[in-house]
Amino acid sequence: MAWNEPGGNNKDPWGGGNRNNDGPPDLDELLRKMQQKLNGLFGGKPSDSQGGSGNGGSFPWSLVLIVLAVVYGLWGFYQVEANESAVVLRLGKYHSTESSGLHWNPPLIDHVTKVNMTEVRTERTTGQMLTEDASIVDVVLQVQWHIDDAESFVLRVADPLKSLQEATDSALRHVVGSQTLNGVISQNRTQVAADTQVRLQEYLDLYITGIRVDVVNLTDAKAPREVQDAFDDVVRAREDEVRLQNEAQAYANQVIPVARGQAQRMLEEAEAYKSRVVASARGEAARFTALLKEYQLAPGVTRERMYLETVQDVMSNTSKVMVDVEGGNNMMYLPLDKLGQGSGTSAAQRQQVSPQVVDEISQRVINQLRTEAANTRRSREVR
Amino acid sequence: MNNNKSLFVIALILIGLLVLSGSAFVVKETERAVLLRFGELVRTDYKPGLYFKIPLVHELRKFDARIQTVDSQPVRMLNSENKFMMVDSYAKFRIFDVGRFYVATRGDERNAVRLLAEQINNRLRNQFGVRDLHEVVSGQRDELMAEITKNLNETAQTDLGVEIVDVRVKRIDLPPEVSESVFQRMRAGRELEARDHRAKGAEASERVRANADRQRVVIESEAYRKAEELRGAGDAEAASIYANAYSKDPEFYRFSRSLTAYRESFKDKTDMLLVEPDSEFFRYLKDPGGK
Numbered sequence: 001m002a003w004n005e006p007g008g009n010n011k012d013p014w015g016g017g018n019r020n021n022d023g024p025p026d027l028d029e030l031l032r033k034m035q036q037k038l039n040g041l042f043g044g045k046p047s048d049s050q051g052g053s054g055n056g057g058s059f060p061w062s063l064v065l066i067v068l069a070v071v072y073g074l075w076g077f078y079q080v081e082a083n084e085s086a087v088v089l090r091l092g093k094y095h096s097t098e099s100s101g102l103h104w105n106p107p108l109i110d111h112v113t114k115v116n117m118t119e120v121r122t123e124r125t126t127g128q129m130l131t132e133d134a135s136i137v138d139v140v141l142q143v144q145w146h147i148d149d150a151e152s153f154v155l156r157v158a159d160p161l162k163s164l165q166e167a168t169d170s171a172l173r174h175v176v177g178s179q180t181l182n183g184v185i186s187q188n189r190t191q192v193a194a195d196t197q198v199r200l201q202e203y204l205d206l207y208i209t210g211i212r213v214d215v216v217n218l219t220d221a222k223a224p225r226e227v228q229d230a231f232d233d234v235v236r237a238r239e240d241e242v243r244l245q246n247e248a249q250a251y252a253n254q255v256i257p258v259a260r261g262q263a264q265r266m267l268e269e270a271e272a273y274k275s276r277v278v279a280s281a282r283g284e285a286a287r288f289t290a291l292l293k294e295y296q297l298a299p300g301v302t303r304e305r306m307y308l309e310t311v312q313d314v315m316s317n318t319s320k321v322m323v324d325v326e327g328g329n330n331m332m333y334l335p336l337d338k339l340g341q342g343s344g345t346s347a348a349q350r351q352q353v354s355p356q357v358v359d360e361i362s363q364r365v366i367n368q369l370r371t372e373a374a375n376t377r378r379s380r381e382v383r
Numbered sequence: 384m385n386n387n388k389s390l391f392v393i394a395l396i397l398i399g400l401l402v403l404s405g406s407a408f409v410v411k412e413t414e415r416a417v418l419l420r421f422g423e424l425v426r427t428d429y430k431p432g433l434y435f436k437i438p439l440v441h442e443l444r445k446f447d448a449r450i451q452t453v454d455s456q457p458v459r460m461l462n463s464e465n466k467f468m469m470v471d472s473y474a475k476f477r478i479f480d481v482g483r484f485y486v487a488t489r490g491d492e493r494n495a496v497r498l499l500a501e502q503i504n505n506r507l508r509n510q511f512g513v514r515d516l517h518e519v520v521s522g523q524r525d526e527l528m529a530e531i532t533k534n535l536n537e538t539a540q541t542d543l544g545v546e547i548v549d550v551r552v553k554r555i556d557l558p559p560e561v562s563e564s565v566f567q568r569m570r571a572g573r574e575l576e577a578r579d580h581r582a583k584g585a586e587a588s589e590r591v592r593a594n595a596d597r598q599r600v601v602i603e604s605e606a607y608r609k610a611e612e613l614r615g616a617g618d619a620e621a622a623s624i625y626a627n628a629y630s631k632d633p634e635f636y637r638f639s640r641s642l643t644a645y646r647e648s649f650k651d652k653t654d655m656l657l658v659e660p661d662s663e664f665f666r667y668l669k670d671p672g673g674k
């Protein structure tokens with residue numbers, strides 16, 4: 001045969017487009033078995049035998065024709081898998097699209113192209129592109145697609161895969177070009193993907209590719225490496241902003257309770273003061289009232305007693321100098337500075353100093369009194 | 384004899400097949416074909432199907448009927464700001480008048496692609512030359528492309544016999560020096576934003592802290608007020624208790640309180656009393672009779 005050797009490897013002269021007509025192996029098996037059977041029927045007999053075909057001795061034309069017809073017939077069988085469609089051209093003209101199952105089309109007359117209809121394929125595009133605000137953004141986009149219309153995919157466009165790539169590039173850049181940089185890298189990522197999908201599908205339909213876009217994912221969109229530092233710093237600045245606020249909040253959370261505590265302390269102290277003052281007033285008042293009752297029973301004596309007790313206490317607890325200035329505008333010298341020296345110094349010093357000082361003073365006073373007074377004067381120092 | 388005969392028949396069949404193969408041809412759904420007789424066009428209106436030609440007289444040329452791509456190389460273009468950019472575009476076209484197409488391209492599809500690429504780039508250059516970068520990137524790309532497509536169709540259909548389905552810009556790249564200025568601008572913008580965030584943080588922080596301080600002062604001064612009120616109330620109550628008790632005998636109160644005061648005032652050895660012996664206290668000191 002000049003073209004189309006049996007066995008499926010379809011090398012017909014009007015080639016063009018991709019072909020994948022390898023018959024499934026079980027079909028080859030079948031074909032081989034059939035050939036063996038035929039050989040058993042006809043080929044096994046010697047050529048000069050009488051019988052069977054009737055025209056013994058002559059070339060077995062009928063046999064050759066039958067073999068050719070059977071081979072041709074078997075050759076036309078092909079199987080379409082569950083996930084495939086087969087586009088059939090009859091003498092170059094579109095004839096039909098077959099779904100899964102075993103089919104027969106006359107070889108050489110019909111031309112069959114099988115395409116996988118369910119396999120979801122992924123197209124990935126990456127690159128730096130310009131945004132609406134004339135910035136540059138790094139984008140990685142993934143498009144998942146499948147063949148929706150086998151007839152278009154096979155017959156209407158020269159290179160559907162390349163068309164898809166180009167349409168993806170163009171649609172993505174168009175959409176990104178109408179978005180701000182911030183929109184692309186953060187807020188509107190899903191919007192970018194959705195717009196790209198719509199636009200890409202428009203292009204693919206316009207180019208009659210028969211491709212249906214399932215999903216468009218903007219897997220990555222970030223500022224270019226050259227300006228990444230500045231972008232990272234913005235992230236850090238946002239964190240700083242939050243951190244400063246948190247710190248301030250922490251400060252507030254600490255200061256206010258402490259203030260409340262202190263306020264409570266002030267109140268408690270005031271309450272305590274009040275209780276104390278009132279209680280001591282009550283106590284003193286009660287004491288006074290009790291004393292008064294007794295006093296009223298014997299005023300003179302009580303008054304005398306109280307007076308004497310008090311003066312005794314006072315006298316016994318202080319230093320005293322008795323001065324008798326009767327009938328005298330006599331000059332009396334009291335070294336009060338010396339006398340008062342004890343105050344403000346330590347107790348030990350006082351104990352050392354005070355007796356001497358007091359002695360000295362007493363001595364002087366006594367001397368003076370003696371020399372001057374007619375009546376006996378005495379001065380005494382009691383410690 | 385038999386063998387010779389059969390050989391002859393087989394040869395005849397083979398020759399027949401050869402002739403058939405030279406004369407029969409199929410025009411597919413995906414193809415356009417022109418038939419030439421000694422170089423001149425005879426027939427161009429083939430629908431898909433089986434046709435015959437005379438071998439050695441007729442020549443058959445086939446072209447792709449499907450939508451094809453013009454993928455031109457990226458081209459340097461100037462925009463209205465006199466900045467260069469690299470523009471990479473593609474176009475989709477379809478042969479609709481194969482005869483005209485054959486004549487225009489002399490049977491070589493690559494010629495058509497080259498011609499189309501040149502024309503597309505010229506039109507893009509004209510359009511981009513009067514627009515700035517922003518308009519090119521984000522402006523009316525759709526309208527721009529539709530216009531170029533329409534405009535190109537007017538010439539392409541008559542000159543080349545092809546229909547332009549679509550023209551699209553794939554990518555616009557900036558030369559390094561322009562990119563660098565874009566990066567500079569982006570950085571400046573980010574720095575602004577970062578500063579703004581930090582300032583806002585400081586502001587919010589200051590606000591919260593000041594508010595906390597104010598609350599502290601308010602709480603404490605309020606507490607002081609209440610405390611003073613309480614103390615005052617205590618003092619008042621104490622005063623009224625004292626007054627109630629002492630007013631029963633003010634003179635005796637004066638007396639006893641004075642005694643307490645004396646006792647409290649003079650209780651230290653350093654206190655120096657100068658006493659005259661003729662006071663009430665020393666009445667019996669000089670004279671047991673108390674005269």
